[in-house]
Each structure stands twice: as C-alpha cells, then as structure tokens.
Amino acid sequence: MLSIALAPVLIILVYIYFRDKYEKEPLGLLLTGLIAGALITVPIVLVEKFLVIPVESISGLTSAAYHAFIIAALTEEGFKFIALLLIFWRHREFDERFDGIVYAVFVSLGFAAVENILYVYASGMETGIMRALTAVPAHALFGITMGYYLGLARFMPGEKRILLLKAFFYPLILHGIYNFLLLSGHPVLLLLFIPYLVYLWRSGSKKMKQFSSGSQSNLS
Numbered sequence: 001m002l003s004i005a006l007a008p009v010l011i012i013l014v015y016i017y018f019r020d021k022y023e024k025e026p027l028g029l030l031l032t033g034l035i036a037g038a039l040i041t042v043p044i045v046l047v048e049k050f051l052v053i054p055v056e057s058i059s060g061l062t063s064a065a066y067h068a069f070i071i072a073a074l075t076e077e078g079f080k081f082i083a084l085l086l087i088f089w090r091h092r093e094f095d096e097r098f099d100g101i102v103y104a105v106f107v108s109l110g111f112a113a114v115e116n117i118l119y120v121y122a123s124g125m126e127t128g129i130m131r132a133l134t135a136v137p138a139h140a141l142f143g144i145t146m147g148y149y150l151g152l153a154r155f156m157p158g159e160k161r162i163l164l165l166k167a168f169f170y171p172l173i174l175h176g177i178y179n180f181l182l183l184s185g186h187p188v189l190l191l192l193f194i195p196y197l198v199y200l201w202r203s204g205s206k207k208m209k210q211f212s213s214g215s216q217s218n219l220s
Contacts, residue, residue: 004128005120008136009113016105016140019208020098029093030106036087037110040079044111047075061184068179069172076111077142077172083107084150098211100151101144108143112136134197138178142171144204151211174200 013034017024051071058066088094088103116136120128146167153163178200181193 001120001125001128002117004125004132005116006113008132009109009116012137012140013106013109016102019212020096020102021212022096022098025093025099025102029088029091030102032087033083033103033106034110034113036083037080037107037112038114039110040083040107041111041114044075044079048072051075061186064183064185065176065180068183069176072179073172073175077146077168077175080104080107080111080143080171081146081168084146089150089154094154096211097151097155098208100149100154101147101208101211104147104150105140105143108139108146109136112139115139138175138197138200141200141204142175144207145174146171148207148211 017030048071084104084107087107088099093099094103112135116128116131119131119135149163149167149170153160153167156163177196181189181196184190
C-alpha cells in the first residue's frame with residue numbers, strides 16, 4: 001500500500017530532478033522542500049476543516065465550486081506558495097529559472113505524498129492506482145505552473161509583483177477547475193475531465209521545455 005502511494009511521487013520527482021540539466025539543485029535543499037510540503041499538510045487540514053462550516057447552507061454546483069476552489073485549491077496552493085517564498089525565494093541556489101519549477105514540484109509532491117498515503121490506506125489499492133494517474137501528476141503540474149511564474153518573477157524584477165500573483169492564482173485556478181469537474185457530478189463536466197488532464201500535461205510540458213531550451217538567466 002505504501003509503495004502504491006509513494007511510487008508515482010518518486011517517479012515524478014526523479015524525472016523533474018533530471019530535467020534540470022544545467023545545474024542540479026543540492027539534494028539537501030530539495031529534501032527540505034519535500035519535508036516542508038509534507039508538513040504543510042497539518043495546517044491545510046486544520047484550515048480546510050474550518051472552511052467546511054459554511055457549506056451547510058449551500059448545495060449542488062455552488063457547493064462543488066466552494067469545495068473545489070476555496071476549501072481545497074485556495075488552502076493547498078496557498079500553503080505551498082508560502083512555503084516556497086519562505087524557503088527558496090531568496091536562497092542563493094535559486095539562480096536559474098528552471099529552479100523555480102524544481103522547488104515548486106518538490107514542495108507540491110511532499111504534500112501529495114502525505115495526501116496520497118492517507119487516501120490509499122483509507123480507500124485501498126484501486127484508489128492508489130487511480131490517483132497515481134490523476135491526482136499525483138496533477139499536483140506536480142500545478143507545481144510546474146507555480147514554479148514557472150516564480151522563476152520568471154525571480155529574474156524579472158520589473159514585473160515581480162504581477163508574476164508572483166500569477167504564481168499563486170494560476171495554480172489555484174487550475175487546481176480548482178480540476179476539483180470542480182470531479183465534484184460537480186454533472187455528466188458533461190465529468191466528460192471534460194480527461195481532456196482537461198491532457199491540457200494540464202501539455203501546458204506543463206511546454207513550460208518546462210521553454211525553460212530547458214531557453215537561455216538561463218543567472219543571477220549576477
């Protein structure tokens with residue numbers, strides 16, 4: 001059960017690590033990001049439990065949207081973003097744009113690892129296999145989006161504020177849509193889930209390719 005829960009996390013982490021072809025990040029620093037992602041599970045769970053209270057007065061698609069965008073996406077992406085800023089934003093090792101993607105994915109998958117363990121042990125192997133193909137990669141792809149704009153913000157000080165806002169809000173929106181399609185229960189919206197996953201994969205791949213093939217803006 002533990003292998004099923006952690007295998008997709010480890011596979012994606014190794015993939016992202018080796019995609020950073022210019023200058024690998026220190027393993028100790030990446031481990032810090034991974035642990036930070038795991039630790040933010042605690043405040044996320046507490047905040048999500050608090051935010052559930054108002055849901056008693058709403059139902060249907062409104063309830064699905066509230067759960068998707070506010071309870072889950074806002075809380076989870078918010079704490080990931082805070083962890084990234086506190087640990088990596090001013091770190092001397094953050095000297096390439098692609099580093100933003102690496103750090104964001106490690107924090108995201110630290111959280112996803114704990115979340116996946118809880119889901120797999122609660123719901124079984126079938127859930128683990130399904131989440132290995134959907135939820136875990138989705139967390140990585142949200143991290144890629146956050147790290148992409150974080151990397152841009154790091155090396156474009158003139159546009160730092162707007163890029164940091166994008167680094168927070170774009171993953172939140174992507175995450176919220178992902179959850180909403182699943183929670184809606186609407187047949188048409190459910191049919192859009194797989195195409196949406198394909199879109200996330202293509203968008204994430206494009207962002208990584210742009211940073212991998214483009215010139216790396218090192219700090220002076």
